[in-house]
Amino acid sequence: MSEALEAVRFEDGSLQYLDQRFLPAEIRYERARTCDEIVDAIVSLAVRGAPCIGVFAAYGIAVLRAGERDDRAFAAAAARVRSARPTAVNLAWAVDRVLAAEDMTREAIAVHEEQRSIDAAIAGNGMPLFAKGARVLTHCNTGPIATGGYGTALGVLIAAQRAGLAPHVIVDETRPLLQGARLTYLECLRAGIDATLQVDGAAAMAMARGRVDAVIVGADRIARNGDTANKIGTYGLAVLAAHHSIPLYVAAPRSTFDFTIASGAEIPIEERAASEVTSFGGRQVAPEGARVFNPAFDVTPGHLVAAFVTEYGVLRPPYAESIATLAGRPHWSAIRSVEGSRA
């Protein structure tokens, strides 16, 4: 994946991140040295995607430790990084893990390696789901820049491309924030994948005209029965896919499964700012003061998911059983994974 964009780079103690706000027009890397720079990168969404934020913050803590002799000042800085974005579960987890380590730089590198290893296992497990030349629709962005590794759903398709399967990827633009148009299409180009961009409303027609063989998406949270919270628009895609007898796959690591909730009814849906819908690129597109329904996610019932692709393998229905089995798996280790994914 030499051409893939790296969301986070760490070399000789220097931490750099791809500022995703400028994509696709500009590929701009910035260096993060101070606590302010690290926090700003996260808060401003220059670095996005929960796994990617975790990787970035892990390195950030190591960088702060290396530059700060004073323990109290360092602890305060680490606490600020840890709480920069409360909804990103990987953030607090990654910070705590690095803080607990003897060699923080080494631990940050291990966090990153583990991410790559999990993503690679997902890609390897997902690839056999697609025939050569399959036309696969995806929604939102789940590529390398979303995880800091190789990606989840899009990672499977990039791996398929590298394996010579030549998938054709149909990219939903993904309103309101256009992650499909801005990020996924760019990652397809970088990976040499043949791709087509379309508005979200064109998916049904593309399916009806026989242009779509399968759908693959990522996930934000998955309940024990397979109910899946993901970017708004996913549930509609799942209903449309079922109507057209097209399989919909969800690619996600074990850490996305929430074994404490029985169904999607327990997943609260974040509503985001109206301005994401009423303005675009600084230009007003709806009347002043328009009331907006802007849910960040929707919930796809497990029965509309053909399979879950995880680093431990492909889970099939009944999900009550296959997801319970996943819950019992040991913590992923980058070293063990090489054997695991070959087994």
Place this chain on the structure above:
Amino acid sequence: MSEALEAVRFEDGSLQYLDQRFLPAEIRYERARTCDEIVDAIVSLAVRGAPCIGVFAAYGIAVLRAGERDDRAFAAAAARVRSARPTAVNLAWAVDRVLAAEDMTREAIAVHEEQRSIDAAIAGNGMPLFAKGARVLTHCNTGPIATGGYGTALGVLIAAQRAGLAPHVIVDETRPLLQGARLTYLECLRAGIDATLQVDGAAAMAMARGRVDAVIVGADRIARNGDTANKIGTYGLAVLAAHHSIPLYVAAPRSTFDFTIASGAEIPIEERAASEVTSFGGRQVAPEGARVFNPAFDVTPGHLVAAFVTEYGVLRPPYAESIATLAGRPHWSAIRSVEGSRA
């Protein structure tokens, strides 16, 4: 409907049009005096919506005739107006009708009156489909500014509001051109309708959460079996509505039914410029040279339509029969319609 925006105004021989390109930020009327001004307004999409273009062109011909003594120069100007937008069937029809009349100004006013009368009949016939306080989702723009009269699908909802039924209108933003956000939401505000704007991808979730009682849309072309071409995204809405047991209605005048085609398979789908999807307000949102699938319309199978609302009444399945009956109806007349809609 005193607060409704008028797309076209004609007073004392002066023709004015609402420049829809500036909506919703600015309500700007321009006067059209010359052939260039009339043609430019149509070509630039300042005036849009096939029925509205017909009304505007009808007045335009009358204005040109009044200002041009030379018959040859007038004929050349009229021909330019007639061919300003080849796909708008109402345009050539309206121009020919005015040209054939003795008193062109009077005939242009009659074209406009007829449009209002047809729209009013559609609104009157559609209103009883909705209970008080019904939450109705709509797609694209089908209000007064789309027809030059009272609108079709949105016209039904505006009439319901005036009748005290207090509908709640859920407005799909309608990518790529955002007619919902820019135009429909504004027309709801002007009509005092309680409305909510959302991205197209949120429709499925809104339905699943019980926020939608019915869907009503317009149409561009309807086949003898009820297959309906309409703005891209409509077919997906129809599948989602069926999945959630929500009725989907199509409001359209008899002139939208194409009695010469047996099914939607005979409807060619126009693909529009990639730039509609890849850029917005001059800002690039997808990588340079991105390949785009940008169909202007999709086709909803007749079996997913609960009813068609026309100026002659509500058509129910089986459509092969009810649409055949519609085909046999006489030409609509603004005078006769008053009796007709009361019958």
